[in-house]
Amino acid sequence: MTSPHTTPRKPRRVRHALAAGAIALSLSAGGATAWALDRFVIQHVEIADVSAYQAAQSGTGTGTGTTSDTGSAASGDAVTTGTSYTSGSSSINISTVTTGSGDSTVTYYVADVVLDDATALQSAFANDSFGENITETTSAIAEDNNAVFAINGDYYGFRDTGIVIRNGVVFRDEGARQGLAFYRDGTVKIYDETSTTAEQLVADGVWNTLSFGPSLLDNGQVAAGIEDVEVDTNFGNHSIQGAQPRTAVGVIDDNHLVFVVVDGRSPGYSAGVTMTGLAEIMQGLGATTAYNIDGGGSSTMYFNGSLVNNPLGQNKERGTSDILYIAQ
Structure with missing residues (x-):
């Protein structure tokens, strides 16, 4: 293992223009193009000031890095x-792993x-706004x-389904797929969104949810059928199979998590991995539960x-709609 690859902060890159161009080329002019632009490019803001909304809902301020009921994120030690990074009994340790050779x-x-x-472990939305096609x-x-x-x-803003609970506040309650729930007591569980409600999850102590998938491990074993899962069936995201850049969350124990970002689509540097390959990585790290989230050009890890x-x-980030983070 070696030190992580770090690069200076680059200017923000908005992908709206690229998406608009691709859609315009691939769809006929007129109604289809207008629909596609509205569906995939034009921002639809439902909540313009998420920080204020969360404060009103929970009675506390969140998303600022100095919180009242969100743990001891800010610490002088x-x-x-x-x-x-070490603060009290919390720690973050980052490592780089390289396997294979050549194009593999x-x-x-x-x-x-x-x-x-x-x-x-908190969540934040692009532009501090909730809705569709809002990215940073x-x-x-x-x-x-x-x-x-x-x-x-999980790039919630690409779709209008799923259960979205962030920092203890409900933003969407449209169960559609396997979700991942982070509880206030440190447990993390895979669950069926269609068998519960956001209100019930919050009542049960859920702090954050992710809606993407699939689940990668069942009791520490590689889950069956993960190469055939389709997260979305709409245009542009029909399949997530093959060797791809990936991001995943794994659970080793209560309050002990492992986050993995696999680079890909870059022969000689990193080819990416299949869903099974990602599951095997998480298994090798000691995770008993693991969950796939948004990948491709969105797969990004940030530190300090x-x-x-x-x-x-390419050392360039693509916009996404949301992050999981730990404040200083």
Whole structure:
């Protein structure tokens, strides 16, 4: 293992223009293009000031990096190195792993995270707004929230389904797929969104949810059928199979998590991995539960002011709608 690849912060990159161009080329003019632009490009803001909304809902301020009921994220005793962060009994340790050779080389980044309070793992939305097609880079959202560590989230803004609970507040309740629930007591569970409600999950102590998938491990074993899962069936995201850049969350124990970002689509540096390959990585790290989230060009890890991984081998971030992060 070696030190992570770090690069200076680059200007924010908005992908709306690229998406608009691709859609315009691939669809006929007129109604189809207008529909596609509205569906995939034009921002639809439902909540313009999420921080204020969360404060009103929960009675506390969140998303600012200095919280009241979100654990001891901000601490004067923090010690930071190029690959680690320690504050009290919480710690983050980042490592780089490279396997294979030539065009079969795979490079991935691991963040081993121990929390003294599960609510120190927070979520934030691009532009502090909730809705569809609202994007910023992971680094930009992280810096806006005084994060020491962050990964891309589930890109909830690409779809209008799923259960979205963030920092204990409900934003969407449209169960559609396997979800991942982070509880205030430090437990993390895979669950069926269609068999419960967001209100019930919050009542049960859920702090954050992710809606993407699939689940990668069942009791520590590689889950069956994960190469055939389709998260969405709409245009542009019909399949997530093959060797791809990936982001995943794994659970080793209560308040002990592992986050993995696998780079891909860059022969000689990193080819990416299949869903089974990602599950095997999580298994090898000691996770008993693991969950796949948004990947491709969105797969990003951020630490202490810098981009850790090398998205698509180009050192450029693509916009996403949300992050998971730990504040300084």
